[in-house]
Amino acid sequence: MNPVHSTAPDTPLAETAGEGSAPAFSPLYQQIQQLILQRLEAGDWKPGEAIPSEMDLAARFRVSQGTVRKAIDELAADNLVVRRQGKGTFVATHAERHTQYRFLKLRADEATTAETPANDGSERRVLEFRRLRAPAEVARALALRSGEAVLQVKRVLVFSGVPTILEELWLPGQPFKGLTAAQMAAYKGPTYAMFELDFGVRMVRAEEKLRAVAALPAQAELLGMTPGAPLLSVERLSFTYNDLPMELRRGLYRTDTRHYHNELN
Amino acid sequence: MNPVHSTAPDTPLAETAGEGSAPAFSPLYQQIQQLILQRLEAGDWKPGEAIPSEMDLAARFRVSQGTVRKAIDELAADNLVVRRQGKGTFVATHAERHTQYRFLKLRADEATTAETPANDGSERRVLEFRRLRAPAEVARALALRSGEAVLQVKRVLVFSGVPTILEELWLPGQPFKGLTAAQMAAYKGPTYAMFELDFGVRMVRAEEKLRAVAALPAQAELLGMTPGAPLLSVERLSFTYNDLPMELRRGLYRTDTRHYHNELN
DNA sequence: CAGTGGTCTAGACCACCAA
DNA sequence: TGGTGGTCTAGACCACTGC
Numbered sequence: 001m002n003p004v005h006s007t008a009p010d011t012p013l014a015e016t017a018g019e020g021s022a023p024a025f026s027p028l029y030q031q032i033q034q035l036i037l038q039r040l041e042a043g044d045w046k047p048g049e050a051i052p053s054e055m056d057l058a059a060r061f062r063v064s065q066g067t068v069r070k071a072i073d074e075l076a077a078d079n080l081v082v083r084r085q086g087k088g089t090f091v092a093t094h095a096e097r098h099t100q101y102r103f104l105k106l107r108a109d110e111a112t113t114a115e116t117p118a119n120d121g122s123e124r125r126v127l128e129f130r131r132l133r134a135p136a137e138v139a140r141a142l143a144l145r146s147g148e149a150v151l152q153v154k155r156v157l158v159f160s161g162v163p164t165i166l167e168e169l170w171l172p173g174q175p176f177k178g179l180t181a182a183q184m185a186a187y188k189g190p191t192y193a194m195f196e197l198d199f200g201v202r203m204v205r206a207e208e209k210l211r212a213v214a215a216l217p218a219q220a221e222l223l224g225m226t227p228g229a230p231l232l233s234v235e236r237l238s239f240t241y242n243d244l245p246m247e248l249r250r251g252l253y254r255t256d257t258r259h260y261h262n263e264l265n
Numbered sequence: 266m267n268p269v270h271s272t273a274p275d276t277p278l279a280e281t282a283g284e285g286s287a288p289a290f291s292p293l294y295q296q297i298q299q300l301i302l303q304r305l306e307a308g309d310w311k312p313g314e315a316i317p318s319e320m321d322l323a324a325r326f327r328v329s330q331g332t333v334r335k336a337i338d339e340l341a342a343d344n345l346v347v348r349r350q351g352k353g354t355f356v357a358t359h360a361e362r363h364t365q366y367r368f369l370k371l372r373a374d375e376a377t378t379a380e381t382p383a384n385d386g387s388e389r390r391v392l393e394f395r396r397l398r399a400p401a402e403v404a405r406a407l408a409l410r411s412g413e414a415v416l417q418v419k420r421v422l423v424f425s426g427v428p429t430i431l432e433e434l435w436l437p438g439q440p441f442k443g444l445t446a447a448q449m450a451a452y453k454g455p456t457y458a459m460f461e462l463d464f465g466v467r468m469v470r471a472e473e474k475l476r477a478v479a480a481l482p483a484q485a486e487l488l489g490m491t492p493g494a495p496l497l498s499v500e501r502l503s504f505t506y507n508d509l510p511m512e513l514r515r516g517l518y519r520t521d522t523r524h525y526h527n528e529l530n
Numbered sequence: 531c532a533g534t535g536g537t538c539t540a541g542a543c544c545a546c547c548a549a
Numbered sequence: 550t551g552g553t554g555g556t557c558t559a560g561a562c563c564a565c566t567g568c
Contacts, residue, residue: 027537053553064539069554077342079530085554086546103529206529211520212477212495230477230495236529253477260475262527264368264501265344292556318534329558334535350535351565 032061032071040080040091041241047093047196051081054089080204094203095193103192103206103236106165106253107261123158127222129181131173138170141237141248149173153184156222163223164258167251175201175246192238201246206238210260213252223254232260297326297336305345305356306506312358312461316346319354345469359468360458368457368471368501371430371518372526388423392487394446396438403435406502406513414438418449421487428488429523432516440466440511457503466511471503475525480517488519497525 036051045051054072058065072089075081079099082090092099130152139146150173157165169191171179176199187194195201210232217227225231232253240246253260301316310316319337323330337354340346344364347355357364395417404411415438422430434456436444441464452459460466476498485492497518505511518525 029537055553066540067538070537072554083554084547086548086552088553105527105529208527208529210475210497210525210527212497212518213520214495228493230479232475232477232497255476255478262370262473262475264370264471264473294556320534331559332557335556337535348535349566351533351567353534353566 028063029067029070029074032057032063032068033074035061036071036075037080037241043200045091047091047202048095050088050090078204093193093196094190095196100190100193103203103238105260105262106258108258122160124185125156125158126153126181126185127156128152128154129184134170138248142170142172142245144172151176151179153181155184159258162254162257164254165251166219166222167249170248170250172246175199195247202240203238203246204240206236208237209235211235215252219252223252225254231255234260293328294332294335294339297322297328297333298339300326301336301340302345302506308465310356312356312467313360315353315355343469358458358461359455360461365455365458368468368503370525370527371523373523387425389450390421390423391418391446391450392421393417393419394449399435403513407435407437407510409437416441416444418446420449424523427519427522429519430516431484431487432514435513435515437511440464460512467505468503468511469505471501473502474500476500478517484517488517490519496520499525 036057039045039051051057052060054065054068058068061068072081072083076083076089079092079102082092082099084090094100094102131149132152133147134142134144134150136146138144138150139148142150144150151169151171153169153171155167155169156163157167159165176195179199183194183198184191192203195203212230213233215223215225215227215229215231219231220227220229223231232255234249234251234253236247236249236251237245238247238249301322304310304316316322317325319330319333322333326333337346337348341348341354344357344367347357347364349355359365359367396414397417398412399407399409399415401411403409403415404413407415409415416434416436418434418436420432420434421428422432424430441460444464448459448463449456457468460468477495478498480488480490480492480494480496482492484496485494488496490496497520499514499516499518501512501514501516502510503512503514
């Protein structure tokens with residue numbers, strides 16, 4: 001009764017078994033997890049929507065509910081999916097209150113709770129919006145061929161009237177075809193939510209490199225600081241499913257009244 | 266057969282049930298988790314040692330193996346314990362290769378793997394070692410009364426011949442009674458491992474606040490930089506069990522050839 | 531080989547939510 | 550009230566480790 005060797009009614013867990021060289025065995029629940037992941041990637045279930053119930057999935061995949069449960073548990077641990085008792089399991093999204101701005105770790109020094117930008121005194125100023133050929137460094141980060149079309153956006157984020165973040169976004173041209181400067185400026189709420197809604201691009205995880213740098217005159221000007229003042233440089237590479245890089249973001253954070261908060265386990 | 270209402274043979278899950286005001290119900294596996302946690306805190310099982318097998322614990326607590334399993338799963342997810350198939354479950358420690366330096370997120374710019382200090386070209390220079398009364402700010406962070414005895418250690422960490430981190434450690438006097446400057450200087454390997462071995466203090470998690478600051482002349486001197494150069498300020502508060510703060514560490518990191526690496530989920 | 535953690539199942543019951 | 554996720558059990562079998 002191992003689905004690996006059965007012609008399942010929904011998506012058979014064929015796994016092209018018996019190649020000889022590599023056993024490549026993986027537990028059933030991981031196979032189920034992969035299948036669910038594929039559906040998420042394919043966009044069968046969209047961000048914010050409910051996925052089928054555990055019972056339903058168990059029946060489709062011809063496994064027990066417990067096995068589906070373990071598969072979903074891992075997806076939930078990776079923030080790909082959110083469980084809600086009594087209601088169902090939902091595809092995670094950057095558009096919801098609770099998971100909003102989960103990649104922004106900047107906090108006001110006094111605040112104990114997470115910072116919620118895009119609120120009262122906050123504002124976004126788009127400075128530049130360009131379509132150009134990817135510089136070598138950017139191409140490498142985004143896994144593009146050097147010279148491929150990319151979008152470059154420069155903007156300033158203002159919190160409580162204080163220009164706090166100066167950042168530069170690099171996006172691959174293909175997936176974000178049609179993105180305009182007006183769109184970048186107009187959208188309320190998290191930029192990542194807009195990426196989901198308008199382009200079907202879901203950022204799943206990210207890696208950041210932090211450094212302390214001295215503000216260049218132009219940068220200092222835009223952030224209302226003196227040239228040479230220390231700024232926190234945050235280089236973020238964000239990934240969709242399958243570890244596909246989809247955004248390179250270089251930010252300069254003012255940290256005179258705010259700090260980057262990190263939890264270590 | 267609910268242990269909450271039974272006189273268990275080992276540690277009864279009494280939970281002082283039936284207080285009337287707050288139901289305060291928690292699932293069985295969480296109660297088991299707490300019991301295991303208490304043993305860890307009490308030091309019944311020491312870092313690096315194996316805890317009893319799942320079967321054993323299940324028998325002691327009079328619950329099924331699956332329930333113990335879920336309890337341990339959560340402890341493993343929190344890095345309090347490490348599972349090893351075929352061998353057993355072990356109390357996590359900062360002294361082991363794989364979990365060493367898990368709080369140090371500084372990496373060489375080229376390196377893709379995690380940095381391993383305390384290796385070839387690395388060195389630790391203890392600059393100061395003092396026993397003094399806690400300043401208000403330190404006392405607050407460490408949950409001490411202002412003026413209680415604390416230890417202050419200043420040191421420089423040198424990687425590959427380059428002085429890279431200038432840091433200041435604040436430790437509560439009581440738990441670290443007997444710590445000497447010589448001990449700080451002599452111990453090879455992670456400082457947190459020494460804390461475990463010599464003082465039974467296990468750091469379980471930490472919170473960090475990062476800022477960019479300008480190097481003061483004295484700091485610049487020690488790190489071989491020019492005054493005013495940007496440095497990454499990392500203020501870390503480390504906790505033992507029960508969210509008890511046990512160390513305040515203020516570090517200044519050179520980030521000219523290294524960066525602070527962070528993963529976001 | 532015995533002992534450990536890891537997987538999988540089937541079924542019972544509980545807690546929560548919405549209609 | 551029915552459907553969903555959440556807990557708990559008991560038992561079978563697998564995979565890995567070390568004697």
